[in-house]
Amino acid sequence: MSATLERIPWWRDRRVVPWIVQAVVGLALLLVITLLVGNLVRNLTAAGLLLSWRWLGQPASFDVAESLIPFDASMPYWRALLVGLVNSLRVILVGLVGATLLGTAMGMASFSGNGLLRRLARVYVELIRNIPLLLQLLFWYFVVFLALPNGTAAFQLPGIVLSKSGLYLAWFAQGLSWQGPELVNGVWQAPLRLSVEFTALLTGLITYTGAFVAEVVRGGIASVPKGQWEAATSLGLHWSASMRSVVLPQALRVIVPGLNSQYISLAKNSSLAVAVGYVDLYSVSETTLNQTGRALEVFLLLLGSYLIIDLLISAVMNGVNQLVQIRER
Amino acid sequence: MQPSPRWLLTLPLLLAFTLSGCADESGSGGGVQSIKLSTIRGRDKLVCGVDGKLPGFSFLGPDGTYSGLDADTCRAVAAAVLGDPAKVEYRDLNSSERFAALASGEVDMLARNTTMTLSRDSAGGNGISFGPTTFYDGQGVMVPVASGAQTLKDLDGKPICVESGTTTELNLADRMREQGIAYTPLKFQTGDQTYAAYLGGRCVAVTSDRSQLAAKRSSFPKPDEHILLPEVMSKEPLTPASVNGDPAWADAMRWAVFALFQAEELGITKANVAAKVAEAKANKNLADLRRFLGVEGDFGKQLGLPADFVPKTIAAVGNYGEIFERNVGSGSPLKLERAENRLWNQGGLIYSPPFR
Numbered sequence: 001m002s003a004t005l006e007r008i009p010w011w012r013d014r015r016v017v018p019w020i021v022q023a024v025v026g027l028a029l030l031l032v033i034t035l036l037v038g039n040l041v042r043n044l045t046a047a048g049l050l051l052s053w054r055w056l057g058q059p060a061s062f063d064v065a066e067s068l069i070p071f072d073a074s075m076p077y078w079r080a081l082l083v084g085l086v087n088s089l090r091v092i093l094v095g096l097v098g099a100t101l102l103g104t105a106m107g108m109a110s111f112s113g114n115g116l117l118r119r120l121a122r123v124y125v126e127l128i129r130n131i132p133l134l135l136q137l138l139f140w141y142f143v144v145f146l147a148l149p150n151g152t153a154a155f156q157l158p159g160i161v162l163s164k165s166g167l168y169l170a171w172f173a174q175g176l177s178w179q180g181p182e183l184v185n186g187v188w189q190a191p192l193r194l195s196v197e198f199t200a201l202l203t204g205l206i207t208y209t210g211a212f213v214a215e216v217v218r219g220g221i222a223s224v225p226k227g228q229w230e231a232a233t234s235l236g237l238h239w240s241a242s243m244r245s246v247v248l249p250q251a252l253r254v255i256v257p258g259l260n261s262q263y264i265s266l267a268k269n270s271s272l273a274v275a276v277g278y279v280d281l282y283s284v285s286e287t288t289l290n291q292t293g294r295a296l297e298v299f300l301l302l303l304g305s306y307l308i309i310d311l312l313i314s315a316v317m318n319g320v321n322q323l324v325q326i327r328e329r
Numbered sequence: 330m331q332p333s334p335r336w337l338l339t340l341p342l343l344l345a346f347t348l349s350g351c352a353d354e355s356g357s358g359g360g361v362q363s364i365k366l367s368t369i370r371g372r373d374k375l376v377c378g379v380d381g382k383l384p385g386f387s388f389l390g391p392d393g394t395y396s397g398l399d400a401d402t403c404r405a406v407a408a409a410v411l412g413d414p415a416k417v418e419y420r421d422l423n424s425s426e427r428f429a430a431l432a433s434g435e436v437d438m439l440a441r442n443t444t445m446t447l448s449r450d451s452a453g454g455n456g457i458s459f460g461p462t463t464f465y466d467g468q469g470v471m472v473p474v475a476s477g478a479q480t481l482k483d484l485d486g487k488p489i490c491v492e493s494g495t496t497t498e499l500n501l502a503d504r505m506r507e508q509g510i511a512y513t514p515l516k517f518q519t520g521d522q523t524y525a526a527y528l529g530g531r532c533v534a535v536t537s538d539r540s541q542l543a544a545k546r547s548s549f550p551k552p553d554e555h556i557l558l559p560e561v562m563s564k565e566p567l568t569p570a571s572v573n574g575d576p577a578w579a580d581a582m583r584w585a586v587f588a589l590f591q592a593e594e595l596g597i598t599k600a601n602v603a604a605k606v607a608e609a610k611a612n613k614n615l616a617d618l619r620r621f622l623g624v625e626g627d628f629g630k631q632l633g634l635p636a637d638f639v640p641k642t643i644a645a646v647g648n649y650g651e652i653f654e655r656n657v658g659s660g661s662p663l664k665l666e667r668a669e670n671r672l673w674n675q676g677g678l679i680y681s682p683p684f685r
Contacts, residue, residue: 062502065488065513073502142522146529164530165488187486196531197515274493277515277526283493286425287516290494293454295429 084284098206103213128211141200141276197278220255260317361633363577377403378436381421399440409585414645425494465669467561469539490532590681592648599647
């Protein structure tokens with residue numbers, strides 16, 4: 001018999017069958033989604049809650065305590081939400097840097113030859129990571145920062161003033177002249193002012209996430225074989241030099257994937273800002289929801305924003321991960 | 330003698346009543362259909378959303394019982410519907426949670442110092458159904474005496490604490506913008522956090538309904554060190570509410586509250602209600618009183634409530650005047666004036682439509 005007569009029927013053809021299966025599953029999925037979305041739209045229409053975005057253009061008519069972009073109550077809702085987003089991003093970005101520095105220092109300290117330093121690092125990690133973040137934030141804000149003195153009694157260092165109303169730093173004022181904080185009518189003024197709400201939230205996020213980062217860093221360093229330490233020491237390198245040039249670069253490939261999830265947690269935890277009166281995206285959304293009654297739309301925006309922020313962090317960290325992997329030659 | 334055709338017309342009507350009676354066996358309300366009323370009777374408990382941390386309105390005391398004007402409103406409705414003021418399950422809600430809790434059916438009604446506004450009432454807004462206003466309030470500002478502030482203008486450039494998700498948050502922005510006063514609003518999610526930040530000295534002022542400020546002040550360590558500025562920034566009619574979708578339940582709640590107003594107008598108190606009922610039963614000429622107390626007529630039945638819902642309610646909590654004096658007036662630490670909350674015939678705004 002010739003080969004051409006033995007044609008495989010299409011229902012047994014390995015080149016065809018998988019495609020058919022894929023198509024059927026895809027079609028079924030599409031059908032289910034259409035059904036669900038159609039159902040949702042029908043029910044929402046019946047309840048008079050169909051998605052509408054016109055409210056975004058209406059004046060917000062509420063004020064926000066602090067904003068990096070110009071804002072007043074006559075501006076529309078989308079602008080208010082943007083103010084909240086920018087404030088959220090501000091605390092997330094500064095928090096990421098701070099938590100990384102603190103966590104790396106603490107993680108490295110747990111390998112220090114100095115016993116006091118080593119134990120301090122352990123106490124810090126165990127204390128901070130076993131207490132809920134919300135409690136810590138409330139502690140920092142209501143117990144620590146609101147107990148600070150105000151006015152002339154505030155803590156003052158050259159160029160820095162820490163008072164109940166916030167942290168005031170010297171910075172370039174108009175005309176690029178260096179200007180320090182000064183007291184005007186009993187209220188501190190400075191070119192760079194961090195509100196006490198921002199400072200409390202930042203402190204809480206950095207110390208909390210820092211403890212987890214410290215553990216990731218400790219795990220990374222522990223993964224480097226002992227022989228590497230010994231080799232570095234036998235070359236005559238000091239502890240800090242061996243850590244910096246031999247151990248840490250090798251530990252990074254273990255550390256970076258672990259950092260990714262800690263960074264994402266920090267971004268999500270920043271939404272606890274509302275507990276300490278900081279105007280972040282969630283706080284603005286809540287006021288917006290209260291005023292407009294558009295629960296579904298506001299929550300969709302909120303979910304979308306945090307999803308995008310976290311995906312961006314993941315993308316950046318995956319890029320970093322590629323960089324620190326050992327190149328196989 | 331020929332039978333009148335009009336007599337025949339009543340036949341299908343009778344039939345309809347019989348059938349509807351069969352369908353609604355669970356309620357004692359005869360023809361009144363209400364899912365919410367049946368639910369409340371079924372579980373034998375009224376779930377009432379309150380603040381829970383506001384002395385004078387709803388406050389959980391050390392003995393585990395709630396007291397206050399709002400709590401008594403819940404009790405009055407429970408007494409009207411279930412005949413027992415103790416059959417209330419209180420649910421503490423913060424400002425942002427309250428409407429969601431009501432809309433989802435987690436609570437049957439709200440008595441949570443909630444301001445009635447257009448957007449909260451309308452079907453296109455929060456879509457809730459308001460009853461009669463139980464407290465006419467206005468927004469005020471509280472400052473420490475030591476700050477020396479006399480008017481809103483003195484707060485220029487200063488931080489002001491406010492609870493988010495409230496009408497006061499919005500009124501504050503409006504009034505300050507009108508008067509061109511710059512200020513920093515510090516928003517907190519709960520009343521506790523708001524007043525903790527104020528007492529911690531983070532804000533030079535805190536704004537809310539004047540009654541709430543007075544109530545919170547009474548629980549401060551040193552109440553004398555804080556004063557309310559004379560300015561009244563808004564109208565705040567504090568009103569109990571139920572869901573939009575159940576008109577029969579909304580009516581029952583509404584008239585249970587009106588009964589408190591009407592009882593004060595007729596001089597019926599917790600102490601004399603039993604005597605008044607006896608008097609009404611004895612004297613057929615007191616038609617108004619007889620109808621109000623359910624001795625004759627079927628007002629209770631029309632609302633889907635027991636016939637004697639009014640005397641039960643008054644016996645449980647007293648009339649509106651008694652509730653006011655006990656919780657926020659001269660008999661309480663708050664010592665608020667009746668002011669707008671006097672009866673209409675004494676120059677106030679408290680007014681019950683006729684029970685007729």
